[in-house]
Amino acid sequence: MLTIIDKYILKRYLATFAVMLLLFIPIGIVIDVSEKINKMLENKVPFIDVAIYYYHFTVYFANMLFPIFLFLSVIWFTSKLANNTEIIAILSSGISFTRFLRPYLIGASIISVFVLLMGFFIVPASSEGFNNFRYTYLRTGGMQDMMGDNTDVYRQISDNEFIYVNSFNTETKTAFNFSLEKFKKDKLEYKITASRIKWNPKDSTYTMYDYTKRIVGVEGDKIEKAPEKKAVFNFDLEDLTPVVYIAETLSLGKLNAFIDKEKSRGSSNINVYLVVLYKKFSIPVSAFILTVIAVAVSSMKRRGGMGVNLAIGIALAFAFVFFDKIFGVLAEKSSIPAMLAVWLPNIAFGILAIYLLRNAKR
Template identity: 35%
Template sequence: MLKIIDRYIIKKYLGTFSFMLILLSIVVLVIDVQQKIPRIESAKALDPKLDLMYFLLHFYPFWIINLIVTFLSILVFISVIYFSSRMANNTEIVAIISSGASFHRFAKPYLYTSILIALISLVVNHMVLPWANIKKNELEAYTYNAANKEKILGTAPASAQLSKSEYIFVNSWNKRENRGSGFIYQKFDKNRRMLYELKSSEVSWDKAKKLFILNNYVEKTINKDNTEKLGNGPELRKNYGHAPEELFPNELLGQNKTTPELLKFIQREKEKGNSNLNSYLNELHQRTSMPVSIIILTFLALSLASQKKRGGLGVNLAIGISMAFIFVFSFEALKVVSENKSLSPALAMWLPNLVFLPLTLYLYLKRANQ
């Protein structure tokens, strides 16, 4: 008997969740496309192939994957609130528990299903989502407003720290074309005394050969006796170990890397002395904290919705949507706090779970003991 009920609840859980998932994807896709049509049309001025159909085929499928992953725990929460409230209003939960099953036993299929979704989400977050983000982020900047588009695709000063003693500065670097002007490379000894300096009027990236091309360069080597050796030429090709997107990363870079790649990148940046890594650490910790939140929010939703209330489904949905908003807003707010270095990334990305977990345990035990 209980196995039949388990299958019934799992079917309800997955069915409602799938329906919510498809509904959200369609509604949000239509709204987003309508909002971004003017920006997509303006992208055609930069590249004629970037029309609406191109975005629908090469951007939005991957954008949808990102959207689903972002709101997965909230979709689970609202889905459980919805179908559990309906079961409570139809007195199905009362009948199941009256038949001799404890509330803990009744909650087992919720646990199994939430763990299944959390595990799938964990694999997707760490391995699949970065692949989708690479595809999405190739076109993401074209959907931004002018100011934000300029940050990703425009021309701006750039700098990189290759190691604790090596630095690169570019006065004007265009991220879309991977070229710039006013290039400077400097190397120092452990006492911060300059050993070598290389300047060029223009710099560009050769993607095929993975080299930087420096035009009209001047180099200076400083000897131990402080004498200088000068050199110059029309062109010099240099390998600085990384592509421009690695040397001059933007805010989207962390999204594009699988977790092993992201860990290597963070470690490499730490060894170079880069302390501005919180946005990448936020990305790393969120990939695990969000799947865990699926289990927590499943039991929070069950605790809130498994008892028949005056006002029925509408009251439960209102409570659920309000708490979902608080949960999502807290993640986004804590990201900003962490990036400003007011809070460690690990604590920032796990804090919503740490707050919601004791609340969930309290409400669940209270409901189980009724």
């Protein structure tokens, strides 16, 4: 049963977090518009596409910086409670510090569930819309310019088949510089190449342009050529897209299925997918850890006032985001287990939260 004090703190917790989002998101949009307005005007981007892009941008931006927004909002209103000696009054009435923390944890639970559901269903769609807009209107070289060296996609689609594409256009569903190699007992059986390959959703086929097939024979190779050729392949459209791009745009169920499929193929990029999957669960958990740290840091009335608490809070929040990004990249680029790398920031800051909480109780 929630008491009046619980309702008061919980209301301040959720309201301050909402206000923090409403304050920072428009700032992010203004900065983004100022950076991209020339490109938008140059490419004559339709207003409806711009509006849809900034909806996706808002979701993408809020999800990415959610830990900072949450941490600063808790620091802000808890510091105000401390400066107004409200916390001293609450604790003097016989309420323990642990009991005082309860409405904060309830608020963290509400936000965690919300962020968890967003990460499962809403953020993947917004990530796709956000990236599609940038590839279509804001990059001179399209997908290839955007992805740089990471554009090249190699896939093992079966025990003896491998595909490669240089780049992929998400709007036209077209891949460029396509090749497929099939081996038999470690020897090349045939190789198919095409300058581009386009997906046909109506009949689930692919159309290859500047098609060439080289069949390796004992006495000599046989070569087939055609300016255009339709075919059915046993790989999915997602297999042609860049690694990070496709992982970020899949909902939870599709991402799990995709990871299972890649594991069965022995994909060397499996850690990239696992980092995206584990972060869907680790980011909501960080709400509890950051809430406890924020309360422990800001519940004491300091001589420097709210400024000191905010300075400490900003430093800790950015440290958390920094370590989260660093360990994520390490998991993708090295042999560190993805689960350990993703959860390590939460573990480290969880230990810090316990230490600060024990000090705050004293």
